[in-house]
Amino acid sequence: MRVQVDDARHQREPAGIDHLGRVLADLADRGDAAIRERCSAASGKVGSYLYGADETGAISMKFGIQNPSRVFGPDPTEAFEGVKAKAQWAENHGFVRFSVMDHMIQIGGVGAPDEPFMEGWTVLSGLAAVTSRIRLATLATSAGYRNPAHLAKIAAGVDLISQGRLMLGIGAGYLETEYRQYGWEFPARPAVRIRQMEEAVRLILALWTERRATFHGRYFHAEDAILEPKPIQKPRPPVLIAGGGEQLTLRAVARLGDACNIGSDPQTVRRKLGILRGHCDTAQRDCAAIEKTHNHSWLLARDEVAVAVKRERLSRRGPLRGFVGTVSEAVDLIGEYQDAGVELLINSDYRNDMETHELMAAEVIPHFA
DSSP states (O other): OOOOOOOSOOOOOOOOSSHHHHHHHHHHTTOOOSOOOOOOSSSOOTTTTOOOBOTTSOBOOEEEEEEOOOOSSSOGGGHHHHHHHHHHHHHTTTOOEEEEOOOSSOOTTTSOTTSOOOOHHHHHHHHHHHOSSSEEEESOEETTSSOHHHHHHHHHHHHHHTTSOEEEEEEOOOOHHHHHHTTOOOOSSHHHHHHHHHHHHHHHHHHHHSSEEEEEOSSOEEEEEEOOSOOSSSSOOOEEEEOOOTTTHHHHHHHHOSEEEOOSOHHHHHHHHHHHHHHHHHHTOOGGGSEEEEEEOEEEESSHHHHHHHHHHHGGGSOOOSEEEEHHHHHHHHHHHHHHTOOEEEEEOTTOOHHHHHHIIIIIGGGGO
16 A cells, blocks of 8 residues: 655645646645645554544544536636646645545536536546545445446546545435436435445445455346456545435444545534444444544635625625635634534535635634644
């Protein structure tokens, strides 16, 4: 396993050739952040890089960026340059994870369904080749979009390209319109989709860890299947199971997940993490070994006047969602999520707002260091 965790300053390349790339390259030249993702290669434990309580018993908080929008300007052919620039900037400014949505069309609340949107694993493969330290993830891949044996092969390739920085984020899927457009079967009952997701994870883990995998499930099958080369991470890449369903999804996390991703307000997150602990007790797993993440949309400005200006400007593209407020208000709310048990806070940057990232890096992340 080779995962770079050097805290020294690194030589940076320009972040892109378009306008956004030049802006991000300029920002990257202003200085490096002190916070870096830590990982322990020696332990061989899945998810050993994941975060929990520090030596004082306090829950440490790290930060990531989710990239749901591929619109960085009027030219759709520059979509990847924009994502690349953002990921490279994040890597150099204290963010420990960069994730992408895995959809075929844009989802409601982010943009119009017909706006340009690159497939998630294609983007992740490209980012694996142009970043060197930040952990890369899907948030999240639907189990119904690809044969899970094929997905295991794709993910193993990304882990190889990234030299051991992949996290597989997977979920049960929900966007029926997308399923219909692409000719995929959409089971109407969420419980069926969740069972499919759980079975898909079991097949993926078998392919990653067994010399030849034979799997006869209710939904998926593999017969003496070869997957070579295996992922670089040993014993395998970590798996994040997304969703907060209390009966089935969180039970699947307890059985198979190395990380969870739970939405909603701090009080609800706290309650759901308590339910997860109960499922872990039943499964005889240490709940502390599961990374607790929260994905939320954040738009920050320095003061109330700047917030009002940003709100007016960005709402021209459609209604805003998530948190919109000042740095101090954000710090207070993030502190509530930390108290609830969240270890990694992910900003779902649906407006590609660089000022928010700058303020996160300069004023929010140091507060939680």
